[in-house]
Amino acid sequence: MLNIQNLERRWLKYKIKFYAPYILGLIALLTLLIAVTYSKKSDTDEAKESIASPSKSTHEASSTVLEPSMDFVRSFQTTLPMNETPKAPLQKNAQPVREPLPVAKLVSTPPPDLSDEKSFSLNRTESKLDIETLERRFKETSNANLGLFIARYHYDHGNYSEAYNFALKTNSISNKIEESWIIFAKSLVKLGRAEQAKKTLQFYITDSNSEAARSLLDTIERGTFK
Amino acid sequence: MEHSLFSKPRDLFLDVVNPKDYVQIDSIAHIYQSLKSSVQKPLKMILLFGRPGTGKSMLLHKLHHDLSKHQKVFMFDIPIVDEDDFLRVLAERIFAYSPRETMTLTRFLEIAEAVSYTDVPIVLLDEAQLYSSSLMEKIRLISDARVIKFVITLHKTDKEEIIAKEHFQTRIWESIELHNATAEELKIYIQKKLLKANCFDVANMFNDKNIKLVASLTKGNFRETNKLLFSLFSLYCWYEENNPALIQYNALKSKWIEMAAIHTGLIHA
Known part of the structure; x- marks a missing residue:
């Protein structure tokens, strides 16, 4: 004789067992995806920072390098004004x-x-x-x-x-x-x-x-x- | 319960071998025709083998049913494992001779030669894997003497294949292998069975998804399919009586198919 309540309970247990690996797999996959995305993001941020800082330093360096030259130009201009050629x-x-x-x-x-x-x-x-x-x-x-x-x-x-x-x-x-x-x-x-x-x-x-x-x-x- | 829509389909799938319940499926019909033609050839032995539930017994019963109208065909669906008993029963049924002395192979062959039928009698042995090796050797010798033509069925397992090789491979015989049904064949089998019994409403409830599920659970095994569907329709009978609102008449519920599979042991839950 069929015991429907028992069968329904066993069926529910079976479905949980059946889908558990898929759910766990999905969770693992999602976790992995999130981790990968996060690591990529942090890598990008680091890269951005690293790119930003050298550019800054380069800019600063270039401005530093330029400055003396400009000073020199200015000093030259003051010593040798445009209207008066060096004598x-x-x-x-x-x-x-x-x-x-x-x-x-x-x-x-x-x-x-x-x-x-x-x-x-x-x-x-x-x-x-x-x-x-x-x-x-x-x-x-x-x-x-x-x-x-x-x-x-x-x-x-x-x-x-x-x-x-x-x-x-x-x-x-x-x-x-x-x-x-x-x-x-x-x-x-x-x-x-x-x-x-x-x-x-x-x-x-x-x-x-x-x-x-x-x-x-x-x-x-x-x-x-x- | 008696007037239940599902009680008749349930009873249809009771696992009994009855040639009247034989359902014609293309692949099996082809095998059956080849088996019938093999029987007419002067072969000593015909081997019918396949995995359990592939329809070997049903085919053997069908052959017995069809051939018995025209010639001497003897069906041994329950193996007689004792050698003396086997030869004695064989002599009794085929040659109508009831020996009082111990029946030896030599004695049996003497009787067979004395009777000498024009048409060689056919003996159908089901579940031949249950016979001992020495008895199988005697069966081979009887068939070699051309006094009886044997059609035997064997389960196809590694062990049984060795038996087949050892005893029959060098003999003049024909072997026919049966395979598990495909989902499509299973669909034809189920629907033909239901339609044959005028269960049209229930036959229409089987959609492709249901058939695929049944096929995956039973792996195309006819015996398991019968058991599963018997349990399934038993479930439907219960719900029809206790909770008819849950029944959908346009398709079978996958949940209930799985519950039936749990009940029959196809799913371990």
């Missing part, structure tokens, strides 16, 4: 002003080819990364040749104020680099300070008797400088 070093080796050289003799880097917009922007990005490294290195080493390179780079890329700054810095490290003075003067012209460029060139020519500087001065004075 002391130039007066020492002052020479009579020579005839300006023909414009054709001016050494100028050809402008980058803008026909391929994509490749240009790509190169620019890569160069930007490189130039940042170089600027950092320049701040660390104060190498005049490196400063010249950076000034030239900025001038070629149309960053005339940057070109002006780096040329100025380079000149302060070594005042014997002709090209640096040329870039300095050309940047001034590009920044709309043609008069200051002329005065600078005149002083430099007096001091160094540079043919290139004379040619440039001539070009500026004739208004053919581009």
Whole structure:
């Protein structure tokens, strides 16, 4: 004879037994998922923190590195104001002003080819990364040749104020680099300070008797400088 | 209870071997036809083997039922394990000879030769795994003498397969293997059985989900299916009498199938 109550009780027990592994498995899986998610989250936070702190320090470092340079620029500007070209070093080796050289003799880097917009922007990005490294290195080493390179780079890329700054810095490290003075003067012209460029060139020519500087001065004075 | 919708289906699934309850399923029908044709061949022995509950006994009874109308067929559904008794009963039933002396194999063969039927009588032995090895050897010798054709059923287990190999493999015989029913076959079996008894309402209550559950619980074993369904319809009878509101007439309750399985021991809870 069937004992329905007993059967129902046994059935309930059986169902609990039957589903218990699945429920336990599900709980274990959920726990695992939560643990994984939590660990990932904490990893991400740590990564973010680690990313954030070096960037901060880099920023700080870069600002620290920049500061002296800016101070230097300022100090340079105070000692050598834009309207007055440096006299002391130039007066020492002052020479009579020579005839300006023909414009054709001016050494100028050809402008980058803008026909391929994509490749240009790509190169620019890569160069930007490189130039940042170089600027950092320049701040660390104060190498005049490196400063010249950076000034030239900025001038070629149309960053005339940057070109002006780096040329100025380079000149302060070594005042014997002709090209640096040329870039300095050309940047001034590009920044709309043609008069200051002329005065600078005149002083430099007096001091160094540079043919290139004379040619440039001539070009500026004739208004053919581009 | 007598007028219960479920009492008739319940009684249908009482686990008794009755050839009249034989349900034609494609795979079994095919096996049955092959068995019938094998019996007509000049074979000494036919072996019918398979796992318990695959329908061997039912097939043997069906064969007995069908062949007995035309020829001498003797059914031994309860094994006679004593060798002397076995030969004595065999001689008595087949040759209508009741020996007073001890029946030896030689004596039995002498009697068989003396009687000499035109059609070789067929002896159907169910549960042959219960016979001793020496008796099986005697059965083999009798069949070798072509005085009796034996159709025997064996449970397919490792041990029994060894018996089959040792005694029969080198003989001229045919072996037919029966397999457990698939869910689809089980569905046909259940529904045919119910429809044969005009239990249409109950037959319609079996959906595919119910059949799958029954098949998974019984593993396609016909005997277990019969037991399970007997218990299930007993449960339905109880609920019909005590709590009819719980019965859904569009499908069988999985819970009650499982309860029936617990009752029959298919589920250990």
